[in-house]
Amino acid sequence: MKSLSLAVVLFVFIAVGCAHAPHGASSPAPSTATSQPQPILVASNSDEVPPTPPKATVKSPETPVKSEKGSLDNDASLDYTEEVKEEEKVTIADPIEPFNRAMFQFNDKLYFWLLKPVAQGYKVVVPEDARVSVKNFFSNLGFPIRFLSCLLQADFICAATEVGRFTVNTVWGIGGLMDPASSKDLNLQKQDVDLGQTLGVWGVGHGFYIVWPVIGPSSPRDSFEIVGEYFLYPVSYVSPWYAWFGVRGLEEVNRTSLSIGDYEALKEAAIDPYVALRDAYVQYRWKKVKMKRGAQMEELAPGGVRMER
Amino acid sequence: MKRLFVGLSILMLFLISLPVYAGAPLDAVKINADQVLDILRDPKLKAASAKEMKKDKLRAVYVNMFDEVELSRRSLGMKWNKLNTAQRQEFVKLFEQVLEKAYADRILSYTNEKIEFTKESMISGNLAEVRTKVITASKEIPIYYRVILKGGTWKVYDVTIENVSLVQNYRTQFNDILAKNTPEQLLEILRKKVKAQ
Numbered sequence: 284m285k286s287l288s289l290a291v292v293l294f295v296f297i298a299v300g301c302a303h304a305p306h307g308a309s310s311p312a313p314s315t316a317t318s319q320p321q322p323i324l325v326a327s328n329s330d331e332v333p334p335t336p337p338k339a340t341v342k343s344p345e346t347p348v349k350s351e352k353g354s355l356d357n358d359a360s361l362d363y364t365e366e367v368k369e370e371e372k373v374t375i376a377d378p379i380e381p382f383n384r385a386m387f388q389f390n391d392k393l394y395f396w397l398l399k400p401v402a403q404g405y406k407v408v409v410p411e412d413a414r415v416s417v418k419n420f421f422s423n424l425g426f427p428i429r430f431l432s433c434l435l436q437a438d439f440i441c442a443a444t445e446v447g448r449f450t451v452n453t454v455w456g457i458g459g460l461m462d463p464a465s466s467k468d469l470n471l472q473k474q475d476v477d478l479g480q481t482l483g484v485w486g487v488g489h490g491f492y493i494v495w496p497v498i499g500p501s502s503p504r505d506s507f508e509i510v511g512e513y514f515l516y517p518v519s520y521v522s523p524w525y526a527w528f529g530v531r532g533l534e535e536v537n538r539t540s541l542s543i544g545d546y547e548a549l550k551e552a553a554i555d556p557y558v559a560l561r562d563a564y565v566q567y568r569w570k571k572v573k574m575k576r577g578a579q580m581e582e583l584a585p586g587g588v589r590m591e592r
Numbered sequence: 593m594k595r596l597f598v599g600l601s602i603l604m605l606f607l608i609s610l611p612v613y614a615g616a617p618l619d620a621v622k623i624n625a626d627q628v629l630d631i632l633r634d635p636k637l638k639a640a641s642a643k644e645m646k647k648d649k650l651r652a653v654y655v656n657m658f659d660e661v662e663l664s665r666r667s668l669g670m671k672w673n674k675l676n677t678a679q680r681q682e683f684v685k686l687f688e689q690v691l692e693k694a695y696a697d698r699i700l701s702y703t704n705e706k707i708e709f710t711k712e713s714m715i716s717g718n719l720a721e722v723r724t725k726v727i728t729a730s731k732e733i734p735i736y737y738r739v740i741l742k743g744g745t746w747k748v749y750d751v752t753i754e755n756v757s758l759v760q761n762y763r764t765q766f767n768d769i770l771a772k773n774t775p776e777q778l779l780e781i782l783r784k785k786v787k788a789q
Binding site: 361363552554559561563570 | 666
């Protein structure tokens with residue numbers, strides 16, 4: 284009996300030890316992270332190993348700055364060589380570019396002339412906490428669409444999380460104004476799913492790029508989300524039409540008030556804002572589909588060590 | 593004797609591999625990010641008149657944190673090879689100014705945001721990705737840094753905000769422009785943009 288319990292204790296000890304080790308390696312603690320690059324460097328190119336411990340180089344800001352000037356000429360003369368493995372190209376066909384550019388201009392003016400001024404006024408009157416609550420409320424109403432998307436993706440953990448969130452936030456979160464479900468204790472995070480993404484997970488491609496007036500960047504595939512919202516987003520059932528318009532307007536103004544400056548920054552940084560927005564849209568949607576299509580695809584392993592060749 | 597020799601050579605191996613510690617990519621990003629936060633929160637620089645001073649300090653951090661040539665090269669992709677060395681050097685300078693003008697004010701507007709470092713992963717021997725989250729009152733923004741090891745330091749060559757890679761975004765734009773224009777015309781477009789800002 285004694286030896287059995289000893290064996291059990293030993294087993295538990297070993298099992299815990301084993302299960303714990305990889306978890307610790309992927310934890311954000313920098314001390315564990317320091318040890319990660321070592322084996323790779325040894326394996327790949329030991330002759331290019333830095334002679335000094337670089338901690339010191341990182342800490343002193345002056346030294347690398349000086350050497351930068353000199354190395355710029357040498358460095359700039361190096362040609363670019365394609366690294367096939369590293370990044371996949373994400374592009375979208377744009378056969379109706381003239382129409383899209385016109386719609387882009389329309390949406391741009393809509394933002395700067397109407398949405399932004401209204402949102403700025405609203406921001407002055409309504410404190411941030413209240414605006415976050417309004418955002419939570421509308422987000423909670425998006426439950427049916429997210430739930431259906433989870434089911435159609437056959438991701439039942441995702442579906443269960445959404446049901447849990449909806450219940451908790453509706454009952455204890457005062458009809459969704461608060462978000463107790465995503466607190467540390469419950470940890471039911473909002474699932475980042477939609478119907479266009481679901482089609483993407485099934486293998487449906489974008490088709491081509493469309494900029495809808497008011498709604499913005501989309502594609503035939505992602506436009507299914509608009510159709511889905513029409514049927515499954517409770518706000519769509521608000522009538523008469525001016526009440527619906529008011530509620531949707533509040534939602535948009537509230538959302539904008541929390542992200543004033545984002546669009547401006549994107550536009551300011553862009554050389555060609557239309558192309559920049561199109562590319563941002565495609566990259567964003569692509570990652571969203573990829574994330575769901577299987578973490579094993581190109582995603583880096585949790586341990587972070589992936590050898591080349 | 594033989595055993596001692598083997599033991600010694602094993603010990604030597606350990607000793608030789610010690611300097612290989614390249615200072616984790618995560619640490620390299622974190623040190624610079626912390627410096628940015630320090631500048632933003634410095635009570636001595638609170639006054640509106642200190643804005644230029646803040647920008648100068650941010651620029652120093654930027655130079656230390658980013659590999660601007662690598663960033664430029666990857667933003668142009670294969671088209672980089674069509675520029676001669678002088679053009680490349682001017683491109684690097686102009687591109688840096690475009691980025692600074694676009695993002696300096698944006699960064700200066702942040703004050704009480706928190707940066708959380710979530711993960712570090714190696715892509716290959718000298719490339720790594722550092723994942724961070726910027727936490728504001730209303731949302732969490734995932735920001736990933738791609739870093740490259742050059743001359744003993746890890747430097748940032750790409751930033752991915754909300755799954756949108758900066759380098760890829762610019763590459764699409766530059767490719768679009770260079771499909772119809774010469775490198776000289778691209779530089780002219782950039783010069784105009786820098787002047788207009």
